[in-house]
Every structure is written in C-alpha cells, then in structure tokens.
Amino acid sequence: MTNAIHFLxxxxxxxxxxxxxxxxxxxxxxxxxALMGSILLHKGFGDWTESLSNxxxxxxxxxxxxxxxxxxxxxxxxxxxxxGIESVRKLNDVEIxxxxxxxxxAGNVTSDLPVPDxxxxxxxHALDINLDALSAQMARISDDIHLDDHQQWLGRFLRxxxxxxYTALGILLLVVMATICMVIFGTKAGMAENxxxxxxxxxxxxxxxxxxxxYQDRFMAYGLxxxxxxxxxxxxxxxxxxxxxxxxxxxxxxxPALPIAxxxxxxxxxxxxxxxxxxxxxxTVMRDLGRMV
Amino acid sequence: MIHFDNIxxxxxxxxxxxxxxxxxxxxxxxxxxxxxxxxxxxxxLKLMYLAQRPSRGKITMFxxxxxxxxxxxxxxxxxxxxxxxxxxxxxxxxSAVENVALPLWISGGKNIEIEEHVEELLTWVGLKDRMKAxxxxxxxxxxxxxxxxxxxxxxxxxxxxxxxxxxxxxAIAKRIMHLFVELNKLGTTTVIATHDMxxxxxxxxxxxxxxxxxxxxxxxxxxxxxxEDEQFDPTExxxxxxxQDEFGPKDYRPKDYRTTYGDTTLAGDEAS
Numbered sequence: 001m002t003n004a005i006h007f008l009x010x011x012x013x014x015x016x017x018x019x020x021x022x023x024x025x026x027x028x029x030x031x032x033x034a035l036m037g038s039i040l041l042h043k044g045f046g047d048w049t050e051s052l053s054n055x056x057x058x059x060x061x062x063x064x065x066x067x068x069x070x071x072x073x074x075x076x077x078x079x080x081x082x083x084g085i086e087s088v089r090k091l092n093d094v095e096i097x098x099x100x101x102x103x104x105x106a107g108n109v110t111s112d113l114p115v116p117d118x119x120x121x122x123x124x125h126a127l128d129i130n131l132d133a134l135s136a137q138m139a140r141i142s143d144d145i146h147l148d149d150h151q152q153w154l155g156r157f158l159r160x161x162x163x164x165x166y167t168a169l170g171i172l173l174l175v176v177m178a179t180i181c182m183v184i185f186g187t188k189a190g191m192a193e194n195x196x197x198x199x200x201x202x203x204x205x206x207x208x209x210x211x212x213x214x215y216q217d218r219f220m221a222y223g224l225x226x227x228x229x230x231x232x233x234x235x236x237x238x239x240x241x242x243x244x245x246x247x248x249x250x251x252x253x254x255x256p257a258l259p260i261a262x263x264x265x266x267x268x269x270x271x272x273x274x275x276x277x278x279x280x281x282x283x284t285v286m287r288d289l290g291r292m293v
Numbered sequence: 294m295i296h297f298d299n300i301x302x303x304x305x306x307x308x309x310x311x312x313x314x315x316x317x318x319x320x321x322x323x324x325x326x327x328x329x330x331x332x333x334x335x336x337x338l339k340l341m342y343l344a345q346r347p348s349r350g351k352i353t354m355f356x357x358x359x360x361x362x363x364x365x366x367x368x369x370x371x372x373x374x375x376x377x378x379x380x381x382x383x384x385x386x387x388s389a390v391e392n393v394a395l396p397l398w399i400s401g402g403k404n405i406e407i408e409e410h411v412e413e414l415l416t417w418v419g420l421k422d423r424m425k426a427x428x429x430x431x432x433x434x435x436x437x438x439x440x441x442x443x444x445x446x447x448x449x450x451x452x453x454x455x456x457x458x459x460x461x462x463x464a465i466a467k468r469i470m471h472l473f474v475e476l477n478k479l480g481t482t483t484v485i486a487t488h489d490m491x492x493x494x495x496x497x498x499x500x501x502x503x504x505x506x507x508x509x510x511x512x513x514x515x516x517x518x519x520x521e522d523e524q525f526d527p528t529e530x531x532x533x534x535x536x537q538d539e540f541g542p543k544d545y546r547p548k549d550y551r552t553t554y555g556d557t558t559l560a561g562d563e564a565s
Contacts, residue, residue: 005398200384201399203382204371204372205368205369205371293344293346
C-alpha cells in the first residue's frame with residue numbers, strides 16, 4: 001500500500017482530461033512567445049535607442065565636392081567649439097558604402113553616385129545643447145546642411161514599440177483567461193466523470209478539501225507538464241527565428257542578441273501555469289462540492 | 294444515538310417518500326429495517342448516513358442537530374458511521390485492501406497500522422487471497438464482503454447495512470451477522486435493512502418496519518407494531534443474551550480502532 005491512496009482513477013483512464021497537458025502546452029507556448037517577443041523588442045530596441053540618444057548626425061548634401069569639403073570643415077570647427085560636443089567624426093567612403101549596401105546591394109555603390117558627407121557627432125549627456133541654435137548656425141553656412149537628432153522618427157518608433165508590447169501583454173492575458181476557462185471545463189468534466197467516487201469519499205467522511213486536493217494536485221501536474229513542453233517548443237522556435245533572421249535580415253535590421261538573463265526568467269512560466277491550473281481546479285472543485293449535500 | 298423527530302422527505306417536487314417518521318435508537322441498540330420494496334428503506338438509511346437532508350423535521354445524532362449542521366461539519370459525523378451499501382459502492386480502480394483502508398486513510402491513520410488491520414479483517418472475511426484484486430474481478434459475494442469490511446474497519450459508532458447478506462452463502466451470512474452482533478456488543482448502534490425474515494427471526498432484534506413511507510416499530514418476536522407511546526422507548530435489545538454458537542465461532546472480534554485513529558479528530562484534514 002502506498003503512503004496516500006489515490007482515490008481518483010489514473011490519468012490515462014481520465015477521458016475528460018488526459019489531453020489537457022497538451023492543450024496547456026499550446027497555451028504556454030503562445031504565452032512564452034508573446035513574452036519573449038516583448039522581452040526581445042524591449043531589450044533590443046532599448047539598447048538601440050540608448051545608443052542613439054547621445055548622437056547627432058549632420059548631412060551635407062551640397063553637390064559641389066570642393067564646396068562641400070569646405071562646409072564640412074566649417075561645421076566641424078563650429079561643433080568642436082560648441083560646449084557639450086564630445087567628438088565629431090566624418091564617416092569615410094567605406095563606412096558610407098556599408099550604410100548604403102543593404103539598400104542598393106553590394107558593389108552597386110559607384111564613385112559617381114552623389115552621396116552626401118556625413119558627420120557622426122557624440123554629445124555629452126551632462127550638458128543640454130540648444131539644437132535649434134546649432135541648426136540656425138549651420139543654416140547660415142548653407143541650406144544644404146541638415147542636422148538630425150533622430151528624435152522625430154525615434155519618438156514614433158518608440159510609440160510603435162509600446163503598442164507592440166501592449167499587444168503582447170493583451171495576448172498573454174487572453175491566453176491566461178483561455179487557460180483558466182479550459183481548466184474549469186476540464187475540472188468539471190473530471191468531476192462529472194468521477195461523481196460516484198466523490199460521493200463515496202463523502203460518505204466515508206472525506207472533507208471537501210481532501211477531494212479538492214486530489215484534483216488540484218492532478219491539475220498542477222498537468223500545468224507543469226504542459227508548461228515544460230510549451231516552453232521547450234517556444235525556446236526552439238525562438239532560437240530558430242533568431243538563426244533564420246540573421247540570414248534573412250542581412251544587415252537591414254540589427255537582430256538583437258538573445259538576452260540570456262531576461263529569457264531565463266521565462267523558466268518560471270511553467271511554474272505559473274501549474275499554479276494557475278492548481279488554484280483554478282481547487283476553486284472549481286470547492287465551489288461545485290459546496291452545492292452537494 | 295439517532296433521534297428522528299417528525300421527519301418528512303421528498304425528492305424534488307415529488308410526493309413524500311417518508312412521512313412523519315419519529316423514533317429514537319439508543320446507543321448500542323440493534324434494529325432490523327424491513328418493509329416491501331419502494332417503502333422507503335433506502336431513503337431512511339440515506340438520512341441516517343447523512344447523504345440526504347430531510348424536507349422537514351429534525352434529526353439528532355451524537356447529541357447534535359445534524360439537520361442544522363453546516364456542510365463542513367458533516368464529515369466528522371460521517372466518520373463515525375459505517376455503511377454497507379446494497380450496490381457495494383467500491384472504487385473499481387483500487388484493490389480490495391485499498392478499498393477497505395479508505396476510512397482509516399481518510400481519518401489519517403498510519404500506513405503500517407492500516408495495512409495490518411485491513412489485512413487481518415480481509416483474512417477474516419475469507420478474502421486473504423483476494424487482497425490485491427480489484428472489484429471488477431471479484432464476485433458479488435466477494436464485493437459484498439469487501440464492502441462490509443470497509444464499513445466496520447473503523448469500528449463505527451453507528452453501522453447501517455442495506456441488505457448486507459443478500460449476495461453471500463448462508464455460512465458467510467452467519468459469519469457476517471456474527472460480526473455485526475459483535476460490533477453491536479461493543480457499543481455500535483446497528484441498523485440492518487433486509488428482506489430476509491428468517492435472519493430477523495434468528496437474531497430476534499426489534500424491527501423498524503416501513504410501509505408506504507410510514508414507520509412502525511415492532512418488538513422482537515412480535516408481529517404487531519408498538520403503540521405510539523412505546524415507539525420512543527423501544528424495549529432494550531440485549532445482544533449479549535444471544536447464543537454465540539448460533540452465529541459461528543467467535544474467531545474475530547473487531548478492534549477498537551478509535552483508540553488508534555481517534556473517532557472525532559479530523560487528522561487527515563490537517564494537511565489539507
């Protein structure tokens with residue numbers, strides 16, 4: 001005789017619930033993907049926007065090469081004399097070619113292509129620079145000089161990223177709700193299937209909590225099993241996607257590195273799935289038993 | 294021990310299946326419950342093992358009003374009641390040992406003690422070689438013996454049996470009745486529902502006779518109902534006067550498991 005008598009029939013004989021772990025696996029898979037997507041976007045674009053937040057780009061589009069060189073010299077002097085500017089560096093031809101290659105294709109950037117001169121400017125975080133004044137000073141040198149602090153498109157981009165994150169959160173909530181509904185349905189079906197057993201246990205003096213414990217343990221195991229399967233599938237999908245995107249994106253988009261620490265937190269997802277499953281089953285059983293004599 | 298006061302019971306909106314039932318069973322008494330099929334015997338037993346609540350009236354058991362008791366308070370009463378169901382109600386996926394051990398396990402008994410007591414009792418009811426067998430593989434008589442063992446394993450304060458000897462041969466029936474009488478002698482209030490009037494005559498206990506949902510108390514050896522004023526004070530039935538030899542050898546005496554597991558404690562619930 002074992003320590004505890006398992007008064008509910010074996011899982012494999014439980015027609016109503018034996019497929020539940022696999023449905024749970026799908027739910028956890030979707031949740032984990034939504035969470036991982038959110039983490040990757042947050043981490044990847046967070047690093048990117050951080051790197052752009054103290055950078056300015058100056059484009060000089062004057063057609064005449066000699067005049068343009070003089071203007072670049074003037075701007076460089078102007079910037080170096082401006083408090084808060086840490087460094088000014090003109091991008092060389094190779095760097096500009098690398099920037100254009102993803103759009104035009106390798107080898108298609110010819111020397112007669114009219115490309116602007118680009119200055120990469122690093123500003124100090126400590127000092128506020130009056131960009132309007134700086135822009136006005138540059139405009140006095142030439143109308144073909146454009147100062148870009150990236151904020152206009154970066155702001156839109158960040159709003160888009162926020163929307164993507166909220167969408168991921170919404171998907172997560174829907175999946176959690178669907179999981180709860182599924183566990184309630186499974187528990188009720190399981191109880192209906194074992195109604196006679198539950199009645200006998202009651203006649204023998206079992207309390208509701210004893211019956212509920214049998215169900216909550218079973219559904220916790222379902223949640224954990226499904227959670228582990230779902231998480232393994234989600235990790236497999238994620239690693240495949242990152243591997244594939246490195247080939248396909250080919251420099252158009254910077255594929256974020258896998259943030260190991262953040263992704264490791266997803267290991268808690270099966271535990272949460274198990275807890276949700278367990279609590280839902282317990283509440284469902286206790287409420288249903290409360291209606292019995 | 295069991296006091297019914299003007300009990301009526303109906304299922305749903307149907308007519309009353311039990312009408313104006315009033316009786317008082319003293320601690321340690323033994324009664325047969327008789328009556329034709331459909332007279333309400335099973336319904337009356339259901340009220341006694343707290344599987345149903347009456348539509349009206351008051352039931353007092355163990356000196357407490359169980360009709361007013363909260364659901365959560367019922368298990369502690371049910372643990373003092375052993376029931377032998379007519380349809381056995383064994384758990385098919387558990388072995389005979391596990392089925393019999395259930396009441397002890399529910400009360401939080403220790404594994405090794407449970408095993409020892411259960412095996413001893415199953416040996417006594419002639420199922421030594423069928424301990425690991427599951428109910429679907431047992432015959433009707435074997436199932437009944439497992440059901441009886443489950444009902445008496447905890448030496449309940451009240452034992453209710455619905456046709457307990459219906460599926461067993463006369464020899465086993467005598468042994469089972471002997472067990473019931475022994476339990477009764479140890480203080481277990483016993484009610485046995487039966488159609489077997491020979492058995493009733495052989496034991497010679499008072500009879501609760503149901504007819505059309507109404508109860509008539511009949512004194513042992515008589516065939517007429519007690520007067521109204523006698524029904525609340527049925528004559529003392531002293532099973533000690535019974536001749537032991539009539540019921541087979543005295544080869545098994547139920548242990549007082551309450552000393553081991555406690556009769557009112559809900560030890561099994563503490564972990565819940």
